[in-house]
Amino acid sequence: MPPETLTPERILEATEEVLRRYGPAKATVVDVARTLGVSHGSVYRHFGSKAALREAVTERWLDQAHAELSAVAGAQGPAAPRLRDWLAALFASKRRKAGDDPELFATYMVLVGENSGTVDRHIATMIGQLAGIVESGVRQGEFRELDPATTARAVWDATGRFHDPAYAAEWSRPEIDAAFEAVCELVLRSLRA
Amino acid sequence: MPPETLTPERILEATEEVLRRYGPAKATVVDVARTLGVSHGSVYRHFGSKAALREAVTERWLDQAHAELSAVAGAQGPAAPRLRDWLAALFASKRRKAGDDPELFATYMVLVGENSGTVDRHIATMIGQLAGIVESGVRQGEFRELDPATTARAVWDATGRFHDPAYAAEWSRPEIDAAFEAVCELVLRSLRA
Numbered sequence: 001m002p003p004e005t006l007t008p009e010r011i012l013e014a015t016e017e018v019l020r021r022y023g024p025a026k027a028t029v030v031d032v033a034r035t036l037g038v039s040h041g042s043v044y045r046h047f048g049s050k051a052a053l054r055e056a057v058t059e060r061w062l063d064q065a066h067a068e069l070s071a072v073a074g075a076q077g078p079a080a081p082r083l084r085d086w087l088a089a090l091f092a093s094k095r096r097k098a099g100d101d102p103e104l105f106a107t108y109m110v111l112v113g114e115n116s117g118t119v120d121r122h123i124a125t126m127i128g129q130l131a132g133i134v135e136s137g138v139r140q141g142e143f144r145e146l147d148p149a150t151t152a153r154a155v156w157d158a159t160g161r162f163h164d165p166a167y168a169a170e171w172s173r174p175e176i177d178a179a180f181e182a183v184c185e186l187v188l189r190s191l192r193a
Numbered sequence: 194m195p196p197e198t199l200t201p202e203r204i205l206e207a208t209e210e211v212l213r214r215y216g217p218a219k220a221t222v223v224d225v226a227r228t229l230g231v232s233h234g235s236v237y238r239h240f241g242s243k244a245a246l247r248e249a250v251t252e253r254w255l256d257q258a259h260a261e262l263s264a265v266a267g268a269q270g271p272a273a274p275r276l277r278d279w280l281a282a283l284f285a286s287k288r289r290k291a292g293d294d295p296e297l298f299a300t301y302m303v304l305v306g307e308n309s310g311t312v313d314r315h316i317a318t319m320i321g322q323l324a325g326i327v328e329s330g331v332r333q334g335e336f337r338e339l340d341p342a343t344t345a346r347a348v349w350d351a352t353g354r355f356h357d358p359a360y361a362a363e364w365s366r367p368e369i370d371a372a373f374e375a376v377c378e379l380v381l382r383s384l385r386a
Contacts, residue, residue: 154375158351166359182347190383
């Protein structure tokens with residue numbers, strides 16, 4: 001039986017597994033290679049350095065919800081409920097990550113701190129999706145005349161409590177859902193024509 | 194010459210000085226007493242324990258801007274510019290604390306983590322001041338009919354990037370003032386009748 005092909009995705013899955021097992025301080029490329037039953041040279045052919053591998057696994061983790069959110073952002077229909085759905089889907093995705101596996105979440109917080117460029121790109125993608133929703137709302141006459149990019153950034157900033165990992169400890173509190181609704185309502189009311 | 198009277202305020206000033214010099218992990222009540230030239234028993238007569246002293250100095254630090262903000266909240270005139278002034282004064286106060294003395298700021302972040310009850314009371318006071326502004330705007334017909342307490346909480350949450358110490362590292366970035374303006378505009382637009 002020929003060995004399974006070594007793809008970047010398989011390496012990243014193994015890297016996450018190794019990070020989960022050893023923690024971000026101790027995980028090495030050799031551990032990743034051992035988990036896959038390959039030489040560390042094989043891993044380096046896909047990711048040129050340990051730093052590159054850590055960056056790629058961070059990007060993969062941050063991007064996990066992109067496809068789902070992108071589908072919400074690009075859906076048909078009025079913009080206001082779509083904006084709310086998008087914010088709710090983002091919040092739900094972040095909460096799941098933080099709540100289902102707190103140790104892995106803490107590990108990724110360390111990686112996120114090391115890879116600010118990756119984080120900035122992720123945030124730019126998120127704000128781009130928001131801007132698309134705002135722009136369609138303006139075009140449909142549902143939102144007032146406003147600059148989609150500036151508004152999207154302001155909406156992102158104003159909803160930080162519900163997506164910024166710095167607030168993860170608050171996401172299991174009973175009052176958080178009412179707080180989310182109140183901020184959504186504040187934001188949507190502001191955009192309406 | 195009679196010795197200067199030992200007041201709680203003098204003890205708290207000395208405590209801040211000791212925290213600044215030794216850091217939150219090493220500062221002791223004996224250090225505070227030595228700085229004041231008194232016995233540690235004299236300090237304990239005002240603050241029953243090291244924990245009580247640390248809590249009191251944290252409260253003092255958090256409350257430093259209360260009086261100034263309270264004056265803004267209670268001023269005469271239209272509510273919208275008052276709300277903006279209040280948010281700007283809060284942001285300016287937090288920025289000063291973080292920027293002028295980053296080491297002391299880091300020290301207080303440790304104390305804040307130890308004294309969540311004190312922090313909750315501080316936040317309740319801040320939201321109470323916001324609710325007062327919102328309520329006067331509703332009464333004057335300047336803001337739409339809304340619940341002042343719920344709205345104040347939502348405004349607090351939506352402006353977290355500009356007062357929550359977790360974001361202190363961003364407060365020196367060049368784009369932060371435009372981001373603050375955009376969120377203020379978003380919030381004010383939402384409240385207007």
